[in-house]
Amino acid sequence: MEVGPLNSILLYNVAHRESFGTLIALYIFFTGLSAGSFFLSTLSYGFGVRRFRPLSKPALFTAAAMLLAAPLFLLVHVGQPLRSWHLFVFLNPKSPITWGSFLLTTYPLFCLLYLGCIYTGRERAAKVSGLMGIPFAVCVHAYTGFILCFCAARPLWSSSMVPLLFLISAVVSGTAFMILVYAGWCRLRGQSLEASSENGRLLLSLARILGWVLLVDLVLTAVEILVASVSDRESRLAVAQLLFGELALSFLGVEILLGKILPLVVLFWPRRRRTGMVLVAAALIVVGILFMRLDLVRVGELLPLL
Amino acid sequence: MHLTGKEKRWGMVIDLELCIGCQSCAVACKRENQVPLGVFRTWVKSVEKGSFPSVSRHHLPINCNHCERPVCVSVCPVRATYAREDGVVVVDPHRCIGCQYCKAACPYGVRHLDPVRRIIAKCTFCHHRIDAGLLPACVEACPSGARVFGDLRDPLSRVSRLIAGRPAQVLLPEHATRPQVFYLGLEEEAVGQRGREIGRDGVSGWRSDR
Numbered sequence: 001m002e003v004g005p006l007n008s009i010l011l012y013n014v015a016h017r018e019s020f021g022t023l024i025a026l027y028i029f030f031t032g033l034s035a036g037s038f039f040l041s042t043l044s045y046g047f048g049v050r051r052f053r054p055l056s057k058p059a060l061f062t063a064a065a066m067l068l069a070a071p072l073f074l075l076v077h078v079g080q081p082l083r084s085w086h087l088f089v090f091l092n093p094k095s096p097i098t099w100g101s102f103l104l105t106t107y108p109l110f111c112l113l114y115l116g117c118i119y120t121g122r123e124r125a126a127k128v129s130g131l132m133g134i135p136f137a138v139c140v141h142a143y144t145g146f147i148l149c150f151c152a153a154r155p156l157w158s159s160s161m162v163p164l165l166f167l168i169s170a171v172v173s174g175t176a177f178m179i180l181v182y183a184g185w186c187r188l189r190g191q192s193l194e195a196s197s198e199n200g201r202l203l204l205s206l207a208r209i210l211g212w213v214l215l216v217d218l219v220l221t222a223v224e225i226l227v228a229s230v231s232d233r234e235s236r237l238a239v240a241q242l243l244f245g246e247l248a249l250s251f252l253g254v255e256i257l258l259g260k261i262l263p264l265v266v267l268f269w270p271r272r273r274r275t276g277m278v279l280v281a282a283a284l285i286v287v288g289i290l291f292m293r294l295d296l297v298r299v300g301e302l303l304p305l306l
Numbered sequence: 307m308h309l310t311g312k313e314k315r316w317g318m319v320i321d322l323e324l325c326i327g328c329q330s331c332a333v334a335c336k337r338e339n340q341v342p343l344g345v346f347r348t349w350v351k352s353v354e355k356g357s358f359p360s361v362s363r364h365h366l367p368i369n370c371n372h373c374e375r376p377v378c379v380s381v382c383p384v385r386a387t388y389a390r391e392d393g394v395v396v397v398d399p400h401r402c403i404g405c406q407y408c409k410a411a412c413p414y415g416v417r418h419l420d421p422v423r424r425i426i427a428k429c430t431f432c433h434h435r436i437d438a439g440l441l442p443a444c445v446e447a448c449p450s451g452a453r454v455f456g457d458l459r460d461p462l463s464r465v466s467r468l469i470a471g472r473p474a475q476v477l478l479p480e481h482a483t484r485p486q487v488f489y490l491g492l493e494e495e496a497v498g499q500r501g502r503e504i505g506r507d508g509v510s511g512w513r514s515d516r
Contacts, residue, residue, distance in 0.1 A: 004357055008495040011352035016345060016418040019410035079404020079424030086403050090384040097383035097407055150381055153413030153481055233498065305415040306351065306368055306477065306497060
């Protein structure tokens with residue numbers, strides 16, 4: 001312990017319970033899965049990448065299911081869930097939560113419209129509704145980043161990197177999750193997943209996309225941490241918590257090592273591209289992104305402000 | 307400060323050289339506002355500075371700063387929290403949905419979720435008392451007269467004279483929230499997280515919920 005006039009100890013303080021906990025982290029995780037799988041479903045109908053056609057339906061179902069699940073976490077989180085209708089009546093255009101109330105209601109409508117077009121076989125309408133859905137999918141996830149960003153006093157939340165990082169991690173977790181869903185979908189229908197089969201080739205090209213997006217995600221995370229570690233006192237203390245403190249195991253161990261570095265090694269390992277390994281990597285990535293949400297939500301409120 | 311107009315503008319001055327850290331304000335607030343167990347609308351943070359034999363103890367009474375530019379008001383999605391004409395920032399208990407965004411966004415951490423009513427609660431400057439011409443409970447209870455309350459638009463009020471006549475600070479001015487609670491003789495060690503860092507080794511900080 002330091003000796004001298006600069007030695008100070010805390011005798012008494014009050015710190016209230018955190019505002020956003022596990023429930024909000026899970027909410028962000030599920031909207032991320034939804035947005036990510038929506039992007040994948042538009043690859044074939046929206047952008048004409050025909051080899052991803054078999055993916056469109058399961059991806060769109062996943063997108064819709066995840067987005068229906070996500071707001072349930074919000075309902076459990078708020079103190080007065082029966083007053084949720086206030087969100088649509090008393091609006092505050094300055095609040096990202098108000099933006100979200102409308103994004104969370106219009107985006108599923110686009111999903112349904114798009115799904116309807118695919119099932120009725122109207123290619124052109126599917127293309128238009130898919131492409132129009134993309135900005136909504138982007139916004140529905142980026143706005144959760146803005147919710148954290150607008151808490152200007154919270155370390156690591158108040159960074160312009162957060163909405164961007166959220167978008168990238170949405171694509172990462174969405175793609176990884178779709179690999180798992182698609183593998184399950186094939187298994188259910190008794191189709192082969194061998195690397196040489198059509199399904200296997202689809203999985204491997206998804207894995208190639210996943211590898212590169214994951215690399216971008218890792219770089220962005222490193223930049224965020226690096227800049228915060230030379231920033232103001234609160235940010236430095238928060239980074240110290242992530243690297244050496246309470247959250248070190250969860251951040252360095254699970255989020256970075258198990259969730260990013262290990263899968264990157266698997267995905268970029270030359271000449272051993274087996275679908276089994278890809279599935280393991282995808283599962284690790286999904287868990288890693290879940291921990292990324294938990295770590296970021298927790299670190300902002302870990303240290304008292306006063 | 308940009309204080310024009312005829313309305314009153316309520317503000318508080320806390321003279322830290324007079325504060326003895328007795329927590330009478332915290333108790334009076336609890337009783338007056340029937341604040342539930344485990345949460346506080348005001349409390350006194352205490353730190354000890356220096357090494358024996360050169361030591362001193364510093365207290366920091368904390369409550370809502372009733373900012374002129376309140377972050378909580380701009381992020382509330384249902385406009386449940388708002389600033390009254392006289393500058394007092396309050397929460398409409400019938401409109402708040404308890405999403406706790408304001409609590410996360412407040413740079414001072416002075417809001418909490420009322421565990422009984424399941425909505426956000428905070429210091430109201432005892433608006434039910436000041437509207438009736440009384441002082442806030444914490445001000446009335448303070449035995450050393452460290453807390454002074456009054457109209458910042460009246461240049462002759464005690465708060466105005468104290469702020470004008472002595473070096474006065476606000477908490478975390480870097481957030482540009484323009485707090486209406488002013489401190490005289492603020493000790494840097496009492497603000498921020500330094501105490502917590504060292505306190506982790508066993509000297510107690512107190513978390514209300516665990």
